[in-house]
Amino acid sequence: MFSSIITYSPAYTIVPTYECFNRCSYCNFRAEPGKSAWMSLSEAGSIFKRLKAQVHTQVVCEILILSGEVHPQSARRQAWFERIYELCELALSMGFLPHTNVGPLSFDEMQKLKQVNVSMGLMLEQLTPELLKTVHKQAPSKVPSKRLQQLQWAGELKIPFTTGLLLGIGETEQDWWETLEAIAQIHLDYHHIQEVILQPHSPGKEQSFNAPSFNPRQLPYVISQARKILPADVTIQIPPNLVQDSQWLIACVEAGARDLGGIGPKDEVNPDYPHLQKNDLERILQPTNWRLKPRLPIYPQFDAWLNPHLQTAVAKCRDTLSI
Numbered sequence: 001m002f003s004s005i006i007t008y009s010p011a012y013t014i015v016p017t018y019e020c021f022n023r024c025s026y027c028n029f030r031a032e033p034g035k036s037a038w039m040s041l042s043e044a045g046s047i048f049k050r051l052k053a054q055v056h057t058q059v060v061c062e063i064l065i066l067s068g069e070v071h072p073q074s075a076r077r078q079a080w081f082e083r084i085y086e087l088c089e090l091a092l093s094m095g096f097l098p099h100t101n102v103g104p105l106s107f108d109e110m111q112k113l114k115q116v117n118v119s120m121g122l123m124l125e126q127l128t129p130e131l132l133k134t135v136h137k138q139a140p141s142k143v144p145s146k147r148l149q150q151l152q153w154a155g156e157l158k159i160p161f162t163t164g165l166l167l168g169i170g171e172t173e174q175d176w177w178e179t180l181e182a183i184a185q186i187h188l189d190y191h192h193i194q195e196v197i198l199q200p201h202s203p204g205k206e207q208s209f210n211a212p213s214f215n216p217r218q219l220p221y222v223i224s225q226a227r228k229i230l231p232a233d234v235t236i237q238i239p240p241n242l243v244q245d246s247q248w249l250i251a252c253v254e255a256g257a258r259d260l261g262g263i264g265p266k267d268e269v270n271p272d273y274p275h276l277q278k279n280d281l282e283r284i285l286q287p288t289n290w291r292l293k294p295r296l297p298i299y300p301q302f303d304a305w306l307n308p309h310l311q312t313a314v315a316k317c318r319d320t321l322s323i
């Protein structure tokens with residue numbers, strides 16, 4: 001019998017800084033501005049060396065650059081951006097493929113980062129402005145029009161893009177469909193969305209937002225509806241560590257999720273929910289017809305959008321993973 005494929009990206013997350021001028025009330029990641037040392041290039045260099053040394057036991061291709069944010073008008077913004085750029089450059093020079101998700105960027109910043117990233121990402125969260133009165137009250141970066149603008153710029157710049165919804169932060173069911181429709185619409189203009197993450201809100205130790213986890217039993221329903229709204233070439237990703245029960249994880253796959261995201265040693269955003277490793281996932285999927293397959297942070301149909309240097313790096317990683 002033929003088996004069907006579900007993908008994941010062997011990844012490692014680096015955090016340029018945890019400091020953030022936003023205060024999303026569901027966040028367990030942020031530190032106060034000035035209170036989190038920035039990652040140095042030598043620190044990153046040692047991490048990358050270690051990852052290369054372990055290539056025989058565990059291959060990592062994607063470096064996810066995930067950061068807290070410095071205000072666009074701050075005098076420190078330029079230094080923050082330059083550090084992120086240099087971290088990407090270093091990862092690339094050591095054979096890794098950067099995927100950056102550091103919040104909203106200016107058009108110019110995005111254009112620059114395209115030169116050192118194979119794809120980029122930004123979650124829409126939810127488009128309803130109602131959340132600006134609640135969880136995003138102190139989060140200027142989460143103004144819906146600003147985030148939609150990022151998707152538009154990524155399209156204009158031909159950047160393969162990952163976006164998604166954060167579920168269970170006080171939105172309504174109607175809000176889900178509206179956010180998904182907006183993603184579908186923008187993809188029809190630019191054809192640049194490679195994945196949409198359906199991320200269940202999962203409470204952690206640091207957050208002030210007092211709400212339970214998004215009910216995982218609702219997730220298969222959201223996925224099947226999303227599958228109807230999104231164009232067929234957009235993959236639905238779910239984070240397996242936030243879908244605690246393996247039966248529900250399988251139900252999510254049956255409903256149309258086809259990717260399990262970046263799998264690495266730590267989920268920096270949800271540190272209270274350890275990532276399931278490849279073996280754990282294989283064990284869960286074993287009784288089913290689904291088989292796990294590694295992928296890169298760029299889907300093959302977007303290769304032509306990259307500069308020649310990035311194309312060479314991607315070809316080498318495909319070779320390493322034999323995909």
Ligand SMILES: O=c1nc2n(C[C@H](O)[C@H](O)[C@H](O)CO)c3cc(O)ccc3cc-2c(=O)[nH]1
Pocket residue numbers: 009011013062064099100101119120121122123162163195197237260261262266267268269270296297298
């Ligand atoms: O480990 C994580 N990876 C996260 N990733 C990584 C993601 O799974 C992969 O980097 C992409 O699939 C690209 O391969 C994100 C990427 C984005 O572009 C946007 C949001 C996220 C969110 C998370 C996350 O919460 N935890």
Ligand SMILES: C[C@H]1O[C@@H](n2cnc3c(N)ncnc32)[C@H](O)[C@@H]1O
Pocket residue numbers: 026027028122123125165166199200201202203204207269270
């Ligand atoms: C990087 C992405 O992580 C998501 N994110 C932030 N905090 C949480 C949480 N408590 N639970 C689940 N996802 C979260 C947001 O969607 C953000 O854009």
Ligand code: SF4
Pocket residue numbers: 020021022023024027028029030067068069103139141
């Ligand atoms: S979710 Fe992102 S933008 Fe919001 S406080 Fe946390 S790090 Fe900052």
